[in-house]
Amino acid sequence: MKKPTLQSSLATALCFELGTDVPEWVEVLPPGPNVTGRDGRKWTYDANQVIAETVAHTQGADLPFDYEHATELKAPKGEKAEASGWAREYRINERGALEARVEWTKEARNAIEARQYRYISPVFAYDDRTGHIYRFSSFGLVNKPNLVTKALNSEQAPSLSQQPxxxxxxxxxxxxxxxxxxxxxxxxxxxxxxxxxxxxxxxxxxxxxxxxxxxxxxxxxxxxxxxxxxxxxxxxxxxxxxxxxxxxATAINAEIEDALKAGKITPATKDYHLAACQEAGGLERFRQFVAAAPSVTDPVAPDGERRTEKTALNSEEQAAARQFGWTDEQYLEKTKGIK
Incomplete structure (x- = not known):
């Protein structure tokens, strides 16, 4: 099946309950090919295809398990999104359901054993015209189930899935x-x-x-x-x-956030770039600028923290500091901790 491009979405709508033990293998999609959430949304999937597409997309990297879908909801905003575990491999069980083998963090193990989290919720990419699921994006420990099955999920999908x-x-x-x-x-x-x-x-x-x-x-x-x-x-x-x-507006916000994460622009110049992108042809000029520009700050690490402490300003930061009437030291102090 050809991957959807413009008409694809992310969704969280299936949940699977955990027992009192901390399982190594957890169910992340119920037996297919048709699945329905408690909120009424419906999808179809081919288990072998989902596994193949996920592995190909991650290129060997492990997908994260997190808390309350922080990877999808907080990380794009530069906020902290701690992992609760990592999906190491996938398989189809005897029921025809799709399972993931999880390497849990110590904190997640303690939380599951203490019943602080009872459900697992997958986030998956799908074609929003046909409802066909083609790969996983992440998984979350949650407490509000949506799907009647052995595993976990939350009823509300990230805002990304609502825009299409x-x-x-x-x-x-x-x-x-x-x-x-x-x-x-x-x-x-x-x-x-x-x-x-x-x-x-x-x-x-x-x-x-x-x-x-x-x-x-x-x-x-x-x-x-x-x-x-x-x-x-x-x-x-x-x-x-x-x-x-x-x-x-959606495209501009996404480009600005990506540029911030890559360290191509600074938080102090965010409003300037937002205004410039609103002009005719502004978004395309911004994309060209980002593609050619060197990093002006350290890229943001996955946990939201910068990799090194800044001690001097680059040319763009100096221009921003002068615009606000700040010295270099004032600029560093006022922007310290901004993610």
Whole structure:
């Protein structure tokens, strides 16, 4: 199956209960090919394919087990996301369920034995049009189960999985307003809007040239019908514009956060880059800048801590310090601890 690109999401919706012992092998997907969460969401998967895709994607690295999905929710914000264990390998058990062998941390073992955490919740990437799961992203120890099975999960997915659904809902509303089928593309929606606007222009020109004649229904439409068509076209155009703005804002925030983590920009210049990306062509110029720019700070480590202590400012930090009227020492002090 070809991997989805634009229409893929991450989800956490399946949970598996742990016993009082600390198991080495834990169930991370119930027997397939169809699975349903308590919140009503449904997926399909092929166990062998999920294992192969996960191993290929990680390139031999172990996926993390964490606490309350911190890897997906906190780490992208630069916050601390401690591991509770590591997935070392995968297998299909006698029930047809997919299991992972976990190397637990000492703290996680103690928490499980103390019943501080009772469930395991997988985060997986899937095609949000077909619901087909194709690989794991991480796993979390949680306490709010969603799936009736032997293992763990939480009912709410990360916000990442909601953005494509909202986008699809907006497009569906636009297509309905234009009288187009659900299978129509954005390009077809834009073409329909342009045709409505062109029809409006022709109708106005014809009306101006034929004010004294009785209009023919072959060439004209009643004013009320025309007003309704115009309103639909404008509503559809506004929805497309809002959808484009939302997608741009999401893309800008993601690029800024990645640049911060890579040490290509500093927290002190974040607002400046956010504003610059809002300008026409700004996002693409920022991407080119990040691709060519050297690191101006130490990259952020997986635990959110910087790898070395800064003792001097680079040119960009000096410019930011002067902008705020700070000395080098004031800049280092005020930005100390920012992640």
């Amino acid at each position: 659904e909202e986008s699809d809902m907006a497009l569906a509303a636009i297509l309905a307003a234009l009288g187009l089928p659900e299978t129509a593309t954005e390009e077809e929606a834009v073409a329909a809007i342009n045709k409505l606007l062109e029809d409006k222009k022709v109708a106005l020109q014809t009306a101006a040239n034929s004010e004294t004649r009785v209009p023919s229904l072959d060439l004209y439409v009643p004013r009320q019908d025309y007003n309704n068509l115009e309103k639909r076209a404008l509503n559809a155009e506004q929805k497309l514009d809002q959808q484009a703005k939302t997608q741009l």
